[in-house]
Each structure stands twice: as structure tokens, then as C-alpha cells.
Amino acid sequence: MQPPTIADVEAAQVRIAPYVRRTPLLRSEALDAITGATVVVKAESLQRFGAFKARGAFNRIASFTEAERARGVIAYSSGNHAQAVAGAARTFGVPAVIVMPSDAPRVKVDNTRALGGEIVLYDRVAEDREAIGLALAAARGLALVKPFDDPFVIAGQGTAGLEIFEDFGPVDVALAPGSGGGLVTGVALALTARAPGVAVWGVEPAGHDDMVRSLASGAREMNAPGVRSICDALLSDRMGAIPFAIARERLAGAVAVPDDAVRDAMRFAFRELRIVLEPGGAIALAAALTGAVDLKGKRVAILASGGNVDPVQFAAIIAA
């Protein structure tokens, strides 16, 4: 499949406008002071279903044919894509099957079920979610809504980038979570089209830094199996093929930050922004706070990608 173009992102913006929220850009004097920059935080945690994933899910499902939608959809996801697909499917009156890892945060499983999704659990280490999803899709005639390796999904996520430009103007630097790469490359597609000089960086958990290695080697590298980060939303095995093609052309690079910096960023978001971020949702903020990317004197956009976090985990982190 071909990578999406800026025209696809623009079309997505029109298509999903009735279904998604235009999320606010939050400011913080403390964040500007720490970074020496002028920073906006795109709070996708305030998006429907609590993450940017609503953008791609609505764009993908709205673009299926009537016949495809009538048969139903399927998705595999650690949680945020799961909720978005279940929620978007329900909006269109479409049945949804969601394949989720058995160790997904309970809040994400509960939310997905509450949104009407039929949940199939799998073992993240022993089983292959893509194989399970494809088998179920074939057996039941379901249309697959991939989490990132799909032009419609990437174009949908890119609408967050268009909103940043429309609401704040050109930025010098944008920071977004890595993992599969749908968000960071969709945003890069939008921002580089609008302001060619922008440097868009992917941010991923230390120990799960396939984007850093892939951009260095020129081929899609894998993460070793196993969970080595609290960023449950950012644990894909490797980048998608389409995101990787976009990343090579349009990203300035990628950086990895340790979980302790993510926890600090969650505390900062609680205290200074008064918003709830899940670990993966705070990782781009962590990169800014730790100086992983030089921001001094620049206009900066940070994607705070999601806010679905178990209250017990959140409480333990902020009260530490």
C-alpha cells in the first residue's frame, strides 16, 4: 500500500470532523521555563475515548464500504486503539471484535467492553496478535482496522498535526510517541507539508527503541520480546512498514527515554498541567523535560497522546 499524502490527511480532517474532538493546546509557564522554549501540549488525552486513536479509527471505519461495515470490524490493540475502534464501530452501528493482550491495563479492557467491543484476550509473549486477528477476520468476514500500518489510520492521526498548525502556527520542533509509528508519522506528514522546516521527533521507551535503531540501520528493526517499560501503549514489536517509509523521509530522528523520566513527566502533567496522562501519553513530554531533544528558543509542539491509566498505577506514581 502507498503511504498517505497530505491530501489524505486533509480529507480525513473533513471526514472525521463530526466524530472527534478538536483537542486544546495547553500552555505552561513552568514548561516554557524548563525548556527555554515556547511549548504547546496537544492534549489528545482529552480526545474521545481518551487518546488520539479515535482519529485513525473513525477515518478507517468511515472509509469502509457499507458491505464491509455490515459484516463488522476487528482490531488488535493493547488498549487505546481497542477503545477507539469499539467506540467508532458503535457510532456506525457496526459490530467490533477486539484482540487485546491479557496484561493490558484493566481500565482499557473495561472501557473497550463498555463501548460494546467483543474482547478476545491473548498472551503478549507466547502468541502473535496479528495472526490471531487475521485468522478471526478471515473466519468471520470481518474488516481489519490495523493500529498503524494503514494509510487511512495514519492520515487520521495526522489530523492532530493539522490542528496544531491551524491553532498555533508553524512549529520548529514536534515530539510524538513512537511505537508503531502511526501518530508521529501522520503528524510529520501534516506538519512538514505546512511548515517544511519543522523537525519532528519520535520518542520511545528505553529498551524498546526500534525506531531509533531502524532509522540508523535503514531497515525495520525488531524489539526483543518481553515487556521492559511502563508505557503499555508503546510496546509494538516494530514499526509499521508504511510509517517507516514516511519516517525515513520526514522525521528528524527518534530518541529513547527511560521509564523514570516518564514517571516524572506524569507527575509534571498532574501538577503543572492538571491533566491525567498514561505512561505512553507522557513520553514526548518526558523527552522535552529531560532535554533529550534541544528545544531552546524554539516553538515546540508536544503530543500528549493518551490518558487511559489504571487509577492504582497513577496514584502510585503521582504520590511517590
Added chain:
Amino acid sequence: MQPPTIADVEAAQVRIAPYVRRTPLLRSEALDAITGATVVVKAESLQRFGAFKARGAFNRIASFTEAERARGVIAYSSGNHAQAVAGAARTFGVPAVIVMPSDAPRVKVDNTRALGGEIVLYDRVAEDREAIGLALAAARGLALVKPFDDPFVIAGQGTAGLEIFEDFGPVDVALAPGSGGGLVTGVALALTARAPGVAVWGVEPAGHDDMVRSLASGAREMNAPGVRSICDALLSDRMGAIPFAIARERLAGAVAVPDDAVRDAMRFAFRELRIVLEPGGAIALAAALTGAVDLKGKRVAILASGGNVDPVQFAAIIAA
């Protein structure tokens, strides 16, 4: 002093525009489902310094003469007004003395100090903050920024009501915290001017329900001394005289809700809205969630007034 008029609120909006944020209206399918209404949450927790108080503080300090500002300002406050006055004063290069209760949440004392305020602590039960403030003001020639009983402050808070109308259109019901009454009466001033049929309700902590009793008796009633609520921002002794005059003309009424409902509302805000609300900031949401005011079929605005809460307290509530 005369109560402010809608013209004063409109003038305040222009005056404070460079200094305050236009806070977003948040939506939640879950909130609509529970209330049977179409609800927007005005997230003043995302305001500068984490509460609506920035509006009144900037409007008051920007309206002082150059000579008054040169001598400095003083405020007494349990915390949110303290931060706002310290922050607004610093913006104008004005020294600020802040009289705070010794049992104020640490986060509020720390934030006020970080904003450059000189802090004077007092005993909430044994001492009279107003007397302390007036004595210091007289001794040091400081201009007093009252927390609610001031036309400029009320007009400033009312700008939140103008924004609700401008961004969402006419509402049938608005719910805002009570206490001194600056916010709820400022918002009532704005909303009743724009949409005369609106019912604006004050919400206060059970056991600290002077607004309910004052509206019933027709005279400003006192709260008995002592703290009986986790809503540290809503523990004024009684309503201000000017807010009371506005309340009698423009409020539909007032209701009291118990602390347990406030805790539930904080959990709801964490889980469904993904925002951080302090107890007092969640009380109007609590009134909606518990059905303290009938909202069925109506267009409703809820003022989520602040998000300055100690992390340990917040953690204990959301993880319960």
C-alpha cells in the same frame, strides 16, 4: 459598593484577555448518559495557576492605579486566590503579600511561594484572616485584593460565563461552586444577561451550606467555625455582601452535596474526563452526577473551578 453589571463583565473580558486562558469546554458521553442532558464542563482547572481565580485577580490588579500597584497588593485566601494574586502581581511587577491558613494544602502554599508571593500564615479557627489582611494593608500601604466581595473580582470571574455562552450557546442550567460566591454570581450575571431563562445554581459542601440557608432566610447566614469538608477552597465563613445581592436576584438556588459525592466526582473526572480536579473544583460536577439538580433533557454547563490538589490526597481518593 455597587454590584457589577454585564458591562463590567464585558470590560473585564477585554482587560484580562492578554493574561488569562480561554479554557476548553469538555464533553463526555458518560456524563451525558448519567444526567440525561447535554453537558459541557468548563475546565477552569486548566486556567493559569490552576483555577478560575486568575480571572478576578487580573481584572482587579489591572484596574488599580499605577500608584496603588507601586505600593503592592495583599490578599487573604485558602490557596487558589492566593496563587492567582501572586501570579497576576508578578505579571505586573507588583509585590504581593498573601495571608493563608496554616492548614492550606501544601501544593497551594508552595505554588504561591513559587509565584513570588510573601506568605503570612494564620490559624483558620482562632484568627480572622480579614482582620489580619486589613491590618497589614494599612501598615504597609498595600492594596487589598478581596477574594470575592469586590465588583472587579466578580466581573472577572463572570468572564467564564461569557465564554460558555460564546462557545456553546445558551444553556438551560449552570452549576458552579458556592462559598464566597464570586464565581457563581459572576457567571450568573453573564449568563442571565445573555440567555435570560437560564437557571444558575450554587453548589456547596454539606455542613457548609450558608448559601442555601441565606437564600432561604433572605439574610447572609454564617457557617459555624471549623472545617467539615474536604473542599478546602469552599470554606469561607459566609457569602460576600455583593455576591449575595446578585445571588438573590439571579440564582435559581443553591444545593449542598456531601464529601463522598465530591470524591466520586473527582474519580469520574479522572476516569472519564482525564483531568485533575481538586475537591472544590469537582463539587458542581458532583451535584450533576448525584442528581441534586434536575438536568434531564437540558443544556447544562458545569464549572470545574480548580485543579490544585496535593498528590497524596488525590492518590488516596482515586485509588480508593
